Amino acid sequence: MTGSDDRILEFLSETGAGHNLRGIQNNFEEQGDSISYTTLKRRVPKLEDADLVYVISGEGQYYAITEKGERYLQGEADLRDEPEPNA
Structure with missing residues (x-):
């Protein structure tokens, strides 16, 4: 996990809505x-692989x-024992 990962998760948690990468960056x-679109493009799929975010069904x-992402932010999910996907 990186500092950018935490900020991305915090943003998604605070808004309670789904966003595309450009919307998050905006x-x-x-x-x-200062999280760039390039960073989002690299990190969000890793968060998805770790089951911390998911793609909402539909177009785009x-x-x-995810609930696991919420638990992580609340300090209830320990990710240290889980390898970072595609690090």
Whole structure:
């Protein structure tokens, strides 16, 4: 996990909605955060592989946080024993 991962998960948790990568990046820019689209393109699929986010069914790729992602943010899920997918 990286600091960017935590910020992505926190954003998805706070909004409670699904967002595509460009939407996430636009929101970070609006807030003055410096997570680039390239970073999102690299990290969000890893979060999906770790079952921390999922793609909402439907047209396009909109990501939302999973229950496991919420537990991680609350300190209830320990990911240290799990290998990082495609590190």
